[in-house]
Amino acid sequence: MGYIELRNVSKRFGKVVALDNLNLSVEKGELLTLLGPSGCGKTTTLRLIAGFMKPDSGEIYIDGKNALSMSIKERKIGIVFQNYALFPNLSVFENVAFGLRARGESERKIRDKVQQLLEMIGIADKASSLPSELSGGQQQRVALARALAIEPKVLLLDEPLSALDAKVRNMLRFEIKRIQRESGVTTIYVTHDQEEALSISDRVAVMNKGRIEQLGAPAEIYLNPSTKFVADFVGVNNFLEAVTWNGETLLWEGYQLKLKTPVGLTPNSKVTVVIRPEDVLLFKLGEIPEEGEENLFRGRVSGKIFLGPITRVAVKVKEKVILSDSISSEKIFSLAEGEEVMVKIDTSKAKVIT
Amino acid sequence: MGKRGLRPVKMGERRYLYLFLIPLIMIITLFLLVPLIFVLRDSLLSQGRLSLANYYAIFTKRLYLSSFKTSLLLSLTTTAIGTLIGIPLSYVIYRRGPRAQDLLLSLTSIPLVFSGLVVGFSFIVILGSSGFITLILKKLFNINPVEFSAFLFTWKGLVIAYLYFLIPRMILTMTAAWASFDWNLLDAALSLGASYTLTFRKVILPAIAPSVIAGSSLLFAVSMGAFGTAFALTGTGVNIVPLLIYTHISEVGIELGRADALAILLTLLTTSIVMIYERLFVRRSTRV
Amino acid sequence: MLKKGLSFASLTLYISFIFLPIVLISIGAFGQKWFGTLLPEGFTLRWYGELFTQRMYYEALLRSMIVAISVIAINLAVSIPAAYAIVVLESKLLRSLYSFIILLPIAIPPVVLGLGFIDAYNLPGLKIIGYLKGLILAQCIYTLPFTLKPLIANLEMLSWKSIEEAAYSLGANVLYIIRRLLIPNLTPGVVAGSIMTFAMSVGEFQLAVILTSSKSQTYPVVLYQAFYVNTGFACAATSLLVWMSIFSLLGIVYMSKLIKTAPERTYIGAGGA
Numbered sequence: 001m002g003y004i005e006l007r008n009v010s011k012r013f014g015k016v017v018a019l020d021n022l023n024l025s026v027e028k029g030e031l032l033t034l035l036g037p038s039g040c041g042k043t044t045t046l047r048l049i050a051g052f053m054k055p056d057s058g059e060i061y062i063d064g065k066n067a068l069s070m071s072i073k074e075r076k077i078g079i080v081f082q083n084y085a086l087f088p089n090l091s092v093f094e095n096v097a098f099g100l101r102a103r104g105e106s107e108r109k110i111r112d113k114v115q116q117l118l119e120m121i122g123i124a125d126k127a128s129s130l131p132s133e134l135s136g137g138q139q140q141r142v143a144l145a146r147a148l149a150i151e152p153k154v155l156l157l158d159e160p161l162s163a164l165d166a167k168v169r170n171m172l173r174f175e176i177k178r179i180q181r182e183s184g185v186t187t188i189y190v191t192h193d194q195e196e197a198l199s200i201s202d203r204v205a206v207m208n209k210g211r212i213e214q215l216g217a218p219a220e221i222y223l224n225p226s227t228k229f230v231a232d233f234v235g236v237n238n239f240l241e242a243v244t245w246n247g248e249t250l251l252w253e254g255y256q257l258k259l260k261t262p263v264g265l266t267p268n269s270k271v272t273v274v275i276r277p278e279d280v281l282l283f284k285l286g287e288i289p290e291e292g293e294e295n296l297f298r299g300r301v302s303g304k305i306f307l308g309p310i311t312r313v314a315v316k317v318k319e320k321v322i323l324s325d326s327i328s329s330e331k332i333f334s335l336a337e338g339e340e341v342m343v344k345i346d347t348s349k350a351k352v353i354t
Numbered sequence: 355m356g357k358r359g360l361r362p363v364k365m366g367e368r369r370y371l372y373l374f375l376i377p378l379i380m381i382i383t384l385f386l387l388v389p390l391i392f393v394l395r396d397s398l399l400s401q402g403r404l405s406l407a408n409y410y411a412i413f414t415k416r417l418y419l420s421s422f423k424t425s426l427l428l429s430l431t432t433t434a435i436g437t438l439i440g441i442p443l444s445y446v447i448y449r450r451g452p453r454a455q456d457l458l459l460s461l462t463s464i465p466l467v468f469s470g471l472v473v474g475f476s477f478i479v480i481l482g483s484s485g486f487i488t489l490i491l492k493k494l495f496n497i498n499p500v501e502f503s504a505f506l507f508t509w510k511g512l513v514i515a516y517l518y519f520l521i522p523r524m525i526l527t528m529t530a531a532w533a534s535f536d537w538n539l540l541d542a543a544l545s546l547g548a549s550y551t552l553t554f555r556k557v558i559l560p561a562i563a564p565s566v567i568a569g570s571s572l573l574f575a576v577s578m579g580a581f582g583t584a585f586a587l588t589g590t591g592v593n594i595v596p597l598l599i600y601t602h603i604s605e606v607g608i609e610l611g612r613a614d615a616l617a618i619l620l621t622l623l624t625t626s627i628v629m630i631y632e633r634l635f636v637r638r639s640t641r642v
Numbered sequence: 643m644l645k646k647g648l649s650f651a652s653l654t655l656y657i658s659f660i661f662l663p664i665v666l667i668s669i670g671a672f673g674q675k676w677f678g679t680l681l682p683e684g685f686t687l688r689w690y691g692e693l694f695t696q697r698m699y700y701e702a703l704l705r706s707m708i709v710a711i712s713v714i715a716i717n718l719a720v721s722i723p724a725a726y727a728i729v730v731l732e733s734k735l736l737r738s739l740y741s742f743i744i745l746l747p748i749a750i751p752p753v754v755l756g757l758g759f760i761d762a763y764n765l766p767g768l769k770i771i772g773y774l775k776g777l778i779l780a781q782c783i784y785t786l787p788f789t790l791k792p793l794i795a796n797l798e799m800l801s802w803k804s805i806e807e808a809a810y811s812l813g814a815n816v817l818y819i820i821r822r823l824l825i826p827n828l829t830p831g832v833v834a835g836s837i838m839t840f841a842m843s844v845g846e847f848q849l850a851v852i853l854t855s856s857k858s859q860t861y862p863v864v865l866y867q868a869f870y871v872n873t874g875f876a877c878a879a880t881s882l883l884v885w886m887s888i889f890s891l892l893g894i895v896y897m898s899k900l901i902k903t904a905p906e907r908t909y910i911g912a913g914g915a
């Protein structure tokens with residue numbers, strides 16, 4: 001049994017089904033991310049675990065005990081909200097001390113604990129400031145320290161970084177990971193940013209419409225998405241709608257697409273080939289790829305985005321657009337819109353979803 | 355499961371919070387709904403029996419008909435003038451930049467905090483027979499002050515006095531509209547070569563029309579129900595609906611049922627017009 | 643250029659329009675004689691002296707204060723729990739109740755409310771009509787939006803729901819939350835609401851003239867009678883209301899900054915009629 005366990009949990013709001021027979025098991029000490037689009041039920045899951053709501057049906061266990069018969073206080077859960085929800089009338093110190101005071105800890109213990117936490121998150125010098133005097137990133141650190149102060153069994157973070165700008169976000173992301181690892185607290189992290197999810201999690205649960213579509217290590221989710229939804233959500237992907245011709249050949253837009261590993265499907269079944277832009281190779285007309293001319297299609301450049309080390313080129317093959325990522329180079333820059341090029345699909349990296 | 359001392363806080367089950375509304379609902383029921391129900395009931399009673407006689411009287415007797423006529427005339431005039439003056443002023447204020455705008459909007463609130471009495475008396479001091487402006491006009495154009503100021507105590511005078519608290523309301527409604535208007539749209543239209551009139555018709559008008567309608571509904575409803583200013587200026591000399599209701603209340607011997615019927619009709623009118631305002635303005639602005 | 647001049651001129655005209663009454667009444671209150679001249683002649687404090695020595699006026703003023711304070715107390719007692727429930731429950735039904743209350747003063751003209759009080763509660767035993775009690779209760783309804791709205795704005799500005807959830811999850815109990823978080827953070831809303839309610843109650847004339855008797859007249863009712871006394875005295879008596887309103891407004895503008903709302907939005911449904 002996991003440290004946090006949700007079994008067949010359902011929750012509806014009127015007609016909206018927020019959670020639909022959700023099952024989730026979180027191991028002790030891990031950082032698990034709930035990743036999914038807006039409205040898929042991430043916040044609802046956290047609120048049920050925290051005890052702000054009761055599920056319509058299903059069970060929730062924390063540390064082996066039935067959470068549904070525990071009060072919010074007994075659950076001992078630290079929460080960090082998207083909008084921080086710091087107490088505006090209390091200083092940074094008092095915000096962090098709040099849970100300890102509410103639990104009647106001694107003044108000495110409060111002083112030591114708060115001091116230690118403020119140093120850990122690096123804002124010891126702001127102890128007497130009010131939340132309104134801090135930057136967004138600093139406020140989020142205080143919220144984190146406040147949640148950790150009660151030495152929670154579980155830490156819940158609901159899109160903690162979404163209100164911050166990109167730079168601060170990237171820095172805080174790793175800091176949260178470091179603090180989580182140091183404290184060893186079991187953590188559920190909610191986000192709809194796939195990059196964030198993949199970079200900090202031990203495991204990622206991709207949610208859709210109140211269910212978990214796939215649960216696994218970040219690399220597994222990224223490299224081996226089990227559904228089209230996951231593939232789509234986890235990265236920028238090309239989706240080629242094709243039909244099977246025989247075991248190792250597909251038909252896509254009238255072209256033959258040879259697969260490296262055969263699929264055991266009857267001919268003429270519909271499939272989706274998922275291929276990442278970095279696995280679509282781009283050639284100028286006349287260039288002969290070393291890898292052979294298999295799966296090589298002719299198209300026209302319809303757009304180009306410079307992404308720093310990488311340049312993403314959109315190529316129109318017949319009426320379909322295929323994205324291809326290449327290392328930024330003079331060759332790529334010189335491509336003109338409408339220019340004819342060749343794209344080669346590396347089907348060894350492709351995933352066929354039925 | 356063992357016995358528990360305190361029931362744990364289960365926020366999901368906080369239905370009991372609806373109990374917090376009981377005091378509010380009680381005073382609204384007792385001191386708003388019950389009185390209104392009595393007004394409705396009494397309006398349907400004539401000499402102790404259920405009848406539409408009071409409403410019949412209102413739709414046939416000259417006194418009542420003319421009170422509605424004057425009220426509507428007054429309210430439509432004030433609404434039209436208030437809207438026409440308020441819109442450009444609101445634009446001028448909006449264009450002043452945030453600090454000046456803040457200050458001007460605070461000034462704009464002044465007339466709204468004043469008692470109607472204060473407004474009424476002020477206009478006696480300004481436009482009465484020895485009023486400030488009257489005397490200036492006398493100096494400049496040699497008018498007869500008494501003749502000039504006589505209009506102040508008719509419905510036309512009320513128009514001017516009402517504008518004092520109506521123009522600010524239009525301004526407040528419209529500045530919100532200007533603030534939420536997407537000005538890029540305007541530049542886009544003009545840069546695409548659309549003419550000013552076309553831009554106005556296709557871009558500005560659709561965007562601000564709801565606020566203009568909301569604002570004028572508000573102005574109209576306020577004018578229909580206003581009482582203090584009119585009372586201060588004219589006593590009960592101008593025959594408008596709120597004053598007529600008051601005369602029925604204060605003078606014994608007149609049938610109160612008529613006042614009740616007048617009150618019901620007036621309330622129906624103001625409430626439905628306020629609804630327009632609510633739909634078009636309050637909802638939009640609270641959603642943001 | 644022309645545009646600029648036009649906008650400047652219209653603003654000047656508008657501001658004078660707003661201030662003219664205030665200026666004239668304030669000057670008039672200190673003038674010995676004001677008849678047939680542009681501005682009053684001579685300087686005197688006599689009118690204010692009379693205002694505060696004539697029993698009718700200062701007693702009425704006192705009554706108005708009693709009414710205003712009672713209305714504030716009742717409205718706060720009713721509105722604080724209601725505002726809390728409306729913000730925390732987030733229900734659509736309650737939202738519509740709230741938007742209905744906000745527009746009450748315009749939707750239901752006070753004359754109608756006053757008439758309703760007479761129809762419903764004019765029973766000798768009750769001692770409501772003709773007594774301050776009746777006026778207080780009627781004004782509670784009339785001023786409800788001005789108490790309720792700042793409270794709700796205040797709670798929303800705080801994102802109170804998350805604050806409270808954060809506090810519960812940290813292990814606080816209800817009393818601790820009320821003492822350490824609710825009271826300190828809701829004070830601006832309470833103060834703003836009280837000032838607004840005060841301003842509306844003190845100048846309220848329509849209900850007062852209908853629901854009070856000669857023994858329970860409030861200040862606006864006796865003020866109305868002062869209009870027929872003499873210009874200087876009438877100005878002095880009126881200026882008292884003018885300045886109470888303006889100081890209230892200053893207070894509200896200041897408090898509204900704290901709870902980040904535009905006070906005008908509330909006033910739009912109020913006063914001046």
Ligand SMILES: Nc1ncnc2c1ncn2[C@@H]1O[C@H](COP(=O)(O)OP(=O)(O)OP(=O)(O)O)[C@@H](O)[C@H]1O
Pocket residue numbers: 013016017018036037038039040041042043044045192
């Ligand atoms: N208190 C509520 N009342 C009614 N509907 C709700 C409530 N809370 C959530 N919902 C609905 O339940 C669904 C799931 O909501 P939830 O907040 O869990 O989504 P989320 O995954 O956190 O989305 P986001 O990324 O936008 O925060 C949504 O359709 C939402 O509208």
Ligand SMILES: [Mg+2]
Pocket residue numbers: 042043044158
């Ligand atoms: Mg959410």
